Each structure stands twice: as C-alpha cells, then as structure tokens.
Amino acid sequence: MSEVSAMIVEATPAGPTAPQHHRTAAPPPHQEFHAPMTSRRRRRTRISLTSVLVVLALAVGGYALDATGVLGPDADAAAGPTAVATATVGTESDAPEPSRASSPTDSTDPTDPTVSTSTDTDAADARALLATLPVKGKAAGTGYDRTGEFGSAWIDVDHNGCDTRNDVLARDLSGIVRQGPCKVVTGTLVSPYTGATIDFVRGNTTSTLVQIDHVVALENAWRTGAQQLSQSEREALANDPSNLFAVDGRSNSQKRSGDAATWLPANKAFRCTYIEHQVSVKAEYRLWVAPAERDAMERVLGAC
Numbered sequence: 001m002s003e004v005s006a007m008i009v010e011a012t013p014a015g016p017t018a019p020q021h022h023r024t025a026a027p028p029p030h031q032e033f034h035a036p037m038t039s040r041r042r043r044r045t046r047i048s049l050t051s052v053l054v055v056l057a058l059a060v061g062g063y064a065l066d067a068t069g070v071l072g073p074d075a076d077a078a079a080g081p082t083a084v085a086t087a088t089v090g091t092e093s094d095a096p097e098p099s100r101a102s103s104p105t106d107s108t109d110p111t112d113p114t115v116s117t118s119t120d121t122d123a124a125d126a127r128a129l130l131a132t133l134p135v136k137g138k139a140a141g142t143g144y145d146r147t148g149e150f151g152s153a154w155i156d157v158d159h160n161g162c163d164t165r166n167d168v169l170a171r172d173l174s175g176i177v178r179q180g181p182c183k184v185v186t187g188t189l190v191s192p193y194t195g196a197t198i199d200f201v202r203g204n205t206t207s208t209l210v211q212i213d214h215v216v217a218l219e220n221a222w223r224t225g226a227q228q229l230s231q232s233e234r235e236a237l238a239n240d241p242s243n244l245f246a247v248d249g250r251s252n253s254q255k256r257s258g259d260a261a262t263w264l265p266a267n268k269a270f271r272c273t274y275i276e277h278q279v280s281v282k283a284e285y286r287l288w289v290a291p292a293e294r295d296a297m298e299r300v301l302g303a304c
Contacts, residue, residue, distance in 0.1 A: 123304035134288035150238040172246035191248040193265040219257035225287040261292035272304035
C-alpha cells in the first residue's frame, strides 16, 4: 500500500463501530404522540380528584354547620323563653316571662275574648268620654311603691271569700279546675292581647304563664292623678274587675307601666275594647291623660 493510501485509510472513520457523538435517534412515531396524551390525562385526573375533594369538603362543612345550628332557623325566633320561677305574678313585672302559647286563633265567636266586643256606640261613647278627661304631663314617679300605694296584691275587695286574682282567672279562663272554693289550679286562656291559647297550670314555674294585667297600669295611674286618691280608692282601682284582664305573661311583661302611647296589644282586633276600658277607668277614678297618651287613644278609637 502506498503512503498516500495508508494515510487515507487512517483518516477514514472505522465504520459502524465509531462513536456517534452528534446524532440523536428520533423517537419512534408512536412515542411522539403518546407522551403528550399521557400528560393531558394526568392533568385531567388531578383536576377531577381536586373537584371531588372540594365537593366532599363543602358537603362535610355544610353538614357540620347544619348540625350545630348555624344554618338552622333564626335562634331568636325559634327559641322559646325560659321559665322564671321568681317572676312577679301581676303587673309591671321586670322579669322576662315564659310562654307556651300556641298560634293565634281565628275564631269569629263574639264571646271569644280575642275578638273585639266593641261597637260603634261603645267607640263613640269612649271618644266623648275621652274628650272630658284633663290633659297634662305626668307627675314624677320617684319613690313609687306598688304595695305601699295600692295595697297588697291581691285582696278580697268584694268580700266574696276569694282574692281578686282567682276571681279574674275564674272569669277569663275556660275549663277551670279549682282546689277548694276559690283557688284556680288549671284552665285554658285565650289571651286577649295576642289571641294565643295558653294552658294554665298553677305552680312555682308555671303560674307566670298567665298574669293579671291592669289595663291602666298602676304606676301610670299614680303619675296621672292617683296620688290625690285615698288609700281605699287606690286599692279599689287596683282590684277593679273592669281594669283587669287575664293575659299571657309575655305581653304583661312587655307592657310594664306603658300607656297607649307606648304599648298596645298585638291583637289589633282587641285594641278598641282595650282603649275603651282605659278611658272608662281614667274617668271613673278621676285620672288625667298625658298629651301623647290622649293622641294615641284618639287614633285607636277613630279606627273603631
């Protein structure tokens, strides 16, 4: 072999055994297309799993909230009041009153105390009587004492052997059961102030469900002329059946010493009768009305 030929042979690569440093074999066609498809499937799978987990978390969270009452009915509307054993039985109670009242009745029975017994003549008479009452501001109520000014609750002013509270319960409740000649132990009241039916059961924590309301509150009477009455007249006012209604304890507690300008029965059908009684009592015991009180009375009677 010539020197030229040998040089050519040495310069030529060794054929198929020579290392391939600069060439990369193209992947087979099936790999080119399947690799991106697998990546997309994985992304879809991850998205689907995430969606399922989110839905499950929302469902579990919603169940937990519902179980704890956060998503339930309004607490104030749904929760009933707590019975108060020490609540004062009578008027102007400061304690919150319990209630087991049912829904208001829709009775049209004229003897039903929730339905107004007022007539056009009654309203006209009340308007005329109201016009005769003095109108002036309320006197100071400083030092007012219910027992000291109006006597103990409840005394037997009519001397029938029964105290006033039991007399009114017997008058206003139906289906009453007595213990002895006087004490009413059970009965059913349709509260004239709300129209709700209440099952009365005498007891330390249940008697307050039904209370006796003074239509003209005693403190209001004290501040509108009763200071000029004698002790016996004030005791007569406190026990006058025309100034007393058996009512649901909640309404009595809400009213406290309010007059017509600050409180009226929720049962609108009874408002005419309620104001007629107030006007009659004020006239009977020579009491006056405050300006705002008079205006409220006129508005109610004007719609009767």
